[in-house]
Amino acid sequence: MALTPEQTAAVTSWVLAGDNLSTVQKKLIEQFKVSLTYRDVRFLVDDLNLALKDAAPKVDASDLTKATPTKPAAAAKSPAGPGADPTDAADEPSGSDPDDLPAGASSVTVSVDKVVLTPGALASGDVTFSDGVTAQWIVDNQGRPGFTKVSQPGYRPTPADGEAFMRELSATLQKRGF
Secondary structure, eight states, rough: OOOHHHHHHHHHHHTTTTHHHHHHHHHHHHHOOOOOOHHHHHHHHTTTTTTOOOOOOOOTTTGGGGGSSOOOOOOOOOOSSSSSSSSHHHHOOOOOGGGGTTTTOOOOEEEEEESSOOOTEEEEEEEEEETSOOOEEEEEEOEEEEEEEETTTTOOHHHHHHHHHHHHHHHHHHTTOO
């Protein structure tokens, strides 16, 4: 369907103003009584050589599953000597010495329970954040981490602690074979 120059100008101004495809589709119906499918609106915007403005994704600091590690976690020290059990190293806290961390990093220690008693959990353990707050964590059957008990009600770890927790949790679980 071809639009009039007035309609084309309106669509251009809407897209430049930051409207998304759904909003453009609704405005076409409301203002010009032109009914287009979402796909047709997408093609129209492409034909007009317009670029949609993506709203910056809002990062939820409380959702640790979206944290992106900035560097790989440091390798944990394994017990030395004959007869040492490599799985024992994974059960010990894997946090680093705060003096060894780069500026802006946090010290978070993560430990994994040898036996998981939480229903629906694949793994569980304890974490101590850099500010001393402790929590029990789980990884559910779908691989999502979460906290079951936190020593300070309503506590939210800092973004640095959240990233450090995810790095340490990933490294510790990989050592356990997860």
